[in-house]
Amino acid sequence: MVKLLIKDGIRLDGRKPDELRKIKIEAGVLHRADGSCYLEWGENKILAAVYGPREALPRHIQDSTKAIVNARYNMASFSVEERKRPGPDRRSIEISKVTSEALEGVIFTELFPRTMIDVCIEVLNAEAGTRCAGITAAAVALADAGIPMKDLPVACAAGKVDGTVVLDLTSGEDKEGEADLPVAIAPRTEEILLMQMDGHMTYKEFEEALELALKGCKKVHELQREALLNKYKDFEV
Amino acid sequence: MRKIVLPGSEVGDAKSKLPGKGTFKEGDKIYASRLGILSEKGRYINVIPLSGVYDPNSGDNVIGVVEEVYRNAWIIDINAPYPAFLSAENVPWKIAYGETLKYLKVGDVIIAMISSVDEARNIDLSMKCKACRKVEDGIIIEIQPSKVPRVIGKNSSMLATLKKYTNCWIFVGQNGRIWIKGEDENVNLLIKAIRKIEDEAHTFGLTERIIKMLGG
Numbered sequence: 001m002v003k004l005l006i007k008d009g010i011r012l013d014g015r016k017p018d019e020l021r022k023i024k025i026e027a028g029v030l031h032r033a034d035g036s037c038y039l040e041w042g043e044n045k046i047l048a049a050v051y052g053p054r055e056a057l058p059r060h061i062q063d064s065t066k067a068i069v070n071a072r073y074n075m076a077s078f079s080v081e082e083r084k085r086p087g088p089d090r091r092s093i094e095i096s097k098v099t100s101e102a103l104e105g106v107i108f109t110e111l112f113p114r115t116m117i118d119v120c121i122e123v124l125n126a127e128a129g130t131r132c133a134g135i136t137a138a139a140v141a142l143a144d145a146g147i148p149m150k151d152l153p154v155a156c157a158a159g160k161v162d163g164t165v166v167l168d169l170t171s172g173e174d175k176e177g178e179a180d181l182p183v184a185i186a187p188r189t190e191e192i193l194l195m196q197m198d199g200h201m202t203y204k205e206f207e208e209a210l211e212l213a214l215k216g217c218k219k220v221h222e223l224q225r226e227a228l229l230n231k232y233k234d235f236e237v
Numbered sequence: 238m239r240k241i242v243l244p245g246s247e248v249g250d251a252k253s254k255l256p257g258k259g260t261f262k263e264g265d266k267i268y269a270s271r272l273g274i275l276s277e278k279g280r281y282i283n284v285i286p287l288s289g290v291y292d293p294n295s296g297d298n299v300i301g302v303v304e305e306v307y308r309n310a311w312i313i314d315i316n317a318p319y320p321a322f323l324s325a326e327n328v329p330w331k332i333a334y335g336e337t338l339k340y341l342k343v344g345d346v347i348i349a350m351i352s353s354v355d356e357a358r359n360i361d362l363s364m365k366c367k368a369c370r371k372v373e374d375g376i377i378i379e380i381q382p383s384k385v386p387r388v389i390g391k392n393s394s395m396l397a398t399l400k401k402y403t404n405c406w407i408f409v410g411q412n413g414r415i416w417i418k419g420e421d422e423n424v425n426l427l428i429k430a431i432r433k434i435e436d437e438a439h440t441f442g443l444t445e446r447i448i449k450m451l452g453g
Contacts, residue, residue: 035288054290055320143244144288146286147271149271150263150270228243
């Protein structure tokens, strides 16, 4: 078996079990989009853009009671070590779907009937935890686009590696570890917007991992707020 | 100091205040629903948006582009998430059925007023107002709709400044489209000034800087 923990609970990249990777968020980076965000999370590099609300076309997809949230998660062919065949595959279609549903949970869709809100999440460089990073970036882009929301959603993963529950798995830990648990929440109410699990954990370990993920989400949320306020900092002369 | 709030930020107590624009109530608290500047007016707490698409309201004067021509109506693009409807009955010309194409064709630009917006967000336009007309000359530029109030200024102060120093004809549509007419040189200067206003919309003392830029 591959050893993933150096002694005293320090991980291969030198982090403690409850430590996040380095995160950098910047809001409003694309001029042609209504809202955008660039995010670096460890080695993950993600661009998110929001368009709309705009008229939903073709007309048969319109919903006369609410807006459609249409997220599109896409990995660049150069984002992984081995060249990825471009275009949507089984995995990215699934992530697009769960991301759309997570974001729909916080957006006041009923304010914009018959419209569509497009969220494009482009993964430029991937290193485990891209769906969490994607949702985090999309949330910042949505706020930047001025879309009314109940809360600023945020996501973070926890998992189990070498018998220990850890926060924010790296690529190696994800592949060789025992379990991965990505969680997206609305941080104000702690309402869960997305939760998936890959691998096996006992009930107790699951509870521990969930709590750790929630803690991680709260930390990332602070960075999201900082990034958005930073965009308008210069204006407050 | 103006306070910038984010979606989900707590902005007040629902017991003593009422939720206004850009906010919502949950339990005993009022929260912001969008990114913007916090403002209190009487008992209402509002969030003035810093970004976002044009939200059509009845009574707004807008600049629209004809998208489709029917036999007794036109569909107008007014830069909103919804297309707007202009009936042949609501234009200043007397039109016989089927003669709509003689007056407005696809691509024509008009100034119109929003006469009504219903719950299903069907927008009706009217061209029976003072400012309403077909735009035949000059140029149209687009800015972010959230920056329109700043281009107009308090009691149209910014608009008056722009007109005074550039000698241009300016009409600002609430939907973020601006119609400009004047000498080429002045128009170029004016566009630069408007872009500056758009970029620095949230700073203080902007009018003074614009006057300086325009050589006042």
